[in-house]
Amino acid sequence: MKVKARFFSELMTALSLMMDLDENRKLYHAWRVAIVAEKMSRQILPEYRTQIFYAGLLHDIGAISLQDHVIHYTDIKEHFKNPILFNHCRKGAQIAMEIGPLAIAADMIMDHHEHWDGGGYPRGLKGNNINLGGQILRIADTFDILARVRPPLDLNGVKTILTSRRGSEFSDLMYELMISTLESGNFFEEIMDDKRVSEMLPEIISSLPPVDFSSCNSELRNVAKIIAQVIDAKHSYTAGHSERVASYTFKLATALGLHEDEAEKYEIAAFLHDAGKVAIPRSILDKPAALTIEEYKLMKKHPVYTMEIMSMVSELKDLVRIAGGHHERYDGRGYPDGSARDNIPLGARIMAVADAFDAMTSFRPYQKTKSKNEAKIVLVQNAGAQFDPEIAKLAISVL
Ligand SMILES: [Fe+2]
Ligand SMILES: [Fe+2]
Ligand SMILES: [Fe+2]
Numbered sequence: 001m002k003v004k005a006r007f008f009s010e011l012m013t014a015l016s017l018m019m020d021l022d023e024n025r026k027l028y029h030a031w032r033v034a035i036v037a038e039k040m041s042r043q044i045l046p047e048y049r050t051q052i053f054y055a056g057l058l059h060d061i062g063a064i065s066l067q068d069h070v071i072h073y074t075d076i077k078e079h080f081k082n083p084i085l086f087n088h089c090r091k092g093a094q095i096a097m098e099i100g101p102l103a104i105a106a107d108m109i110m111d112h113h114e115h116w117d118g119g120g121y122p123r124g125l126k127g128n129n130i131n132l133g134g135q136i137l138r139i140a141d142t143f144d145i146l147a148r149v150r151p152p153l154d155l156n157g158v159k160t161i162l163t164s165r166r167g168s169e170f171s172d173l174m175y176e177l178m179i180s181t182l183e184s185g186n187f188f189e190e191i192m193d194d195k196r197v198s199e200m201l202p203e204i205i206s207s208l209p210p211v212d213f214s215s216c217n218s219e220l221r222n223v224a225k226i227i228a229q230v231i232d233a234k235h236s237y238t239a240g241h242s243e244r245v246a247s248y249t250f251k252l253a254t255a256l257g258l259h260e261d262e263a264e265k266y267e268i269a270a271f272l273h274d275a276g277k278v279a280i281p282r283s284i285l286d287k288p289a290a291l292t293i294e295e296y297k298l299m300k301k302h303p304v305y306t307m308e309i310m311s312m313v314s315e316l317k318d319l320v321r322i323a324g325g326h327h328e329r330y331d332g333r334g335y336p337d338g339s340a341r342d343n344i345p346l347g348a349r350i351m352a353v354a355d356a357f358d359a360m361t362s363f364r365p366y367q368k369t370k371s372k373n374e375a376k377i378v379l380v381q382n383a384g385a386q387f388d389p390e391i392a393k394l395a396i397s398v399l
């Protein structure tokens, strides 16, 4: 299945929104930076509007594995000391490159923490050696972080802070451009208003020239696979988890006699099954000890967030319940819905086996890693309780 431009914009929009959840509050950081940067670019880089918009949405995607949301690291000295922060531009650029049609956005992301005076990172570039899109992202990023301290600043307050960084963090040109953008019409009031921001984003997407997918290898499956790698990058020990679950899911589905197209759909759902983890704090995901009741409650929300993300993408709507049902149990004691037996979609029942099998056979801080045979014994022991017995039996010969 070839990816349509709309698929791509919807998925980026959904992921960037969920990555910006901070203690259950939507920050809209990526959305705001994308909106401000796109508006600024209309004056100096109109031909790159689309690329800069997506660069804005994805600019901090490389920081997904930080302990706290990236906006909390306001001291640049910390950015030099913390390796995840220091590398997030490079990593984000790499992700954008892999998506294919975003090579130009990748260069912008790479430079989004460079400072006009050479005091930024990762390369310490100076002046106009810094990518122009990267310069726009820098000031848009700073604007969003500074403007929304609590209580939020008014336009004069924002101007005062931006003025103090003029000539060091960004150029006179960027400063003038930012001020004229903020002062045009009601833009400042609109961008400070979450509700308005959530309306503006789809308006902008539909007004942008679409991303050109014609020249790249953008099968839906491949994009889902890249996103899987991003999701798994959130915490160290899940590297490769979503890809393995996808491959087990595909194998089990074909062994069950499903048509290849159907099996591929399940595989795509499996690539994205833990997408909701982008919204769970790392302190919970990585906690080596037992979770408190409150933490466990939050952890159990990840399939709900997965469904929220996938519901925002038209082409994934059919797969929402499949991906969101991977922690349901055959006996009805699972979550989030507590559905049982045939009320759980077949794809979800398959994925429950694939997911548990991978969790048992790969490293987790809270358990001893099992061999494939040991894991299969557990699958059989739990057939009819946690797992669909037919699928658990099939796993013995297929996985
Ligand atoms: Fe950043
Ligand atoms: Fe940022
Ligand atoms: Fe999960």
Ligand SMILES: [Fe+2]
Pocket: 241, 245, 273, 274, 355
């Ligand atoms: Fe999982």
